[in-house]
Amino acid sequence: xxxxxxxxxxxxxxxxxxxxxxxxxxxxxxxxxxxxxxxxxxxxxxxxxxxxxxxxxxxxxxxxxxxxxxxxxxxxxxxxxxxxxxxxxxxxxxxxxxxxxxxxxxxxxxxxxxxxxxxxxxxxxxxxxxxxxxxxxxxxxxxxxxxxxxxxxxxxxxxxxxxxxxxxxxxxxxxxxxxxxxxxxxxxxxxxxxxxxxxxxxxxxxxxxxxxxxxxxxxxxxxxxxxxxxxxxxxxxxxxxxxxxxxxxxxxxxxxxxxxxxxxxxxxxxxxxx
Numbered sequence: 242x243x244x245x246x247x248x249x250x251x252x253x254x255x256x257x258x259x260x261x262x263x264x265x266x267x268x269x270x271x272x273x274x275x276x277x278x279x280x281x282x283x284x285x286x287x288x289x290x291x292x293x294x295x296x297x298x299x300x301x302x303x304x305x306x307x308x309x310x311x312x313x314x315x316x317x318x319x320x321x322x323x324x325x326x327x328x329x330x331x332x333x334x335x336x337x338x339x340x341x342x343x344x345x346x347x348x349x350x351x352x353x354x355x356x357x358x359x360x361x362x363x364x365x366x367x368x369x370x371x372x373x374x375x376x377x378x379x380x381x382x383x384x385x386x387x388x389x390x391x392x393x394x395x396x397x398x399x400x401x402x403x404x405x406x407x408x409x410x411x412x413x414x415x416x417x418x419x420x421x422x423x424x425x426x427x428x429x430x431x432x433x434x435x436x437x438x439x440x441x442x443x444x445x446x447x448x449x450x451x452x453x454x455x456x457x458x459x460x461x462x463x464x465x466x467x468x469x470x471x472x473x474x475x476x477x478x479x480x481x482x483x484x485x486x487x488x489x490x491x492x493x494x495x496x497x498x499x500x501x502x503x504x505x506x507x508x509x510x511x512x513x514x515x
Contacts, residue, residue: 321389321438
């Protein structure tokens with residue numbers, strides 16, 4: 242029985258990988274299709290990559306998406322790290338557990354509920370301030386920071402638990418201020434968790450459609466919103482080219498980040514040995 246399981250495990254792994262990556266492979270292949278078809282291949286061509294760089298509306302939506310994703314991930318990375326440190330240092334366990342529970346609500350809440358509630362909040366705030374047309378890039382940025390923040394906190398807290406509390410106290414005994422000890426001792430120790438949280442926030446912001454749809458204005462269209470608008474007629478093949486570029490760019494970024502983390506862990510192991 243154990244032998245049968247050991248034989249079937251690689252088969253299951255291959256099937257799962259095929260199920261996950263077959264659609265991406267089809268997307269990549271058809272991005273080089275010479276014809277405007279999603280059913281037949283008519284030769285290799287870079288036609289749709291050239292068309293992509295001549296599509297001003299798509300490039301504008303892509304620029305908005307990237308600015309939004311980078312800004313929201315960096316801001317939520319800073320705020321999430323500070324929040325995680327604050328939660329970790331809370332003395333009252335009841336307050337600490339309640340705070341963590343409240344922080345996790347945006348992750349458990351359906352996106353459509355979050356999107357509608359934030360839209361109503363922004364419109365209400367705009368009316369209170371006597372302003373109309375408040376929805377736009379600033380409201381999208383606030384909304385993305387809101388739903389990305391819990392993921393950063395969730396990534397940083399385990400690293401804080403693994404860090405020796407005495408290191409920060411020892412640094413302060415040697416003359417560092419609390420802020421200096423944080424940047425010189427605590428932050429390097431929790432940096433892998435911070436980077437992981439920032440990457441998760443970047444991916445979530447890049448991919449978000451539902452919340453962005455409700456809090457965006459007419460001049461702040463993102464790429465998911467533009468692609469959704471295309472589905473009412475037909476998604477043009479230049480979207481295949483753009484999706485292929487984004488996939489390989491993010492894959493390259495993940496490889497670099499994993500390499501940096503592996504080097505950091507290797508250096509820590511070498512320091513412990515010597």
